[in-house]
Amino acid sequence: MDWPQIAQYLFYAFGALIATSAINILKDLKRSIEELNVNMAVVIKESQWHEKWLIKHDEEIRALLTGSK
Numbered sequence: 001m002d003w004p005q006i007a008q009y010l011f012y013a014f015g016a017l018i019a020t021s022a023i024n025i026l027k028d029l030k031r032s033i034e035e036l037n038v039n040m041a042v043v044i045k046e047s048q049w050h051e052k053w054l055i056k057h058d059e060e061i062r063a064l065l066t067g068s069k
Helices: 003-068
Strands: none
Touching: none
């Protein structure tokens, strides 16, 4: 086996290593994005609940203020 063939095989091995690393990074990124989506859904749900609670609270305050005049 001569040097150009060895260099070619090393190049292919290096390319395969880089491709494998890129695939692993993309898998981790996908998992992180899925987790982020779940967490964002929880935050949105909680903020909607708080918004409804604040609206109800404002209505109760208005009722108290108009009732006391």
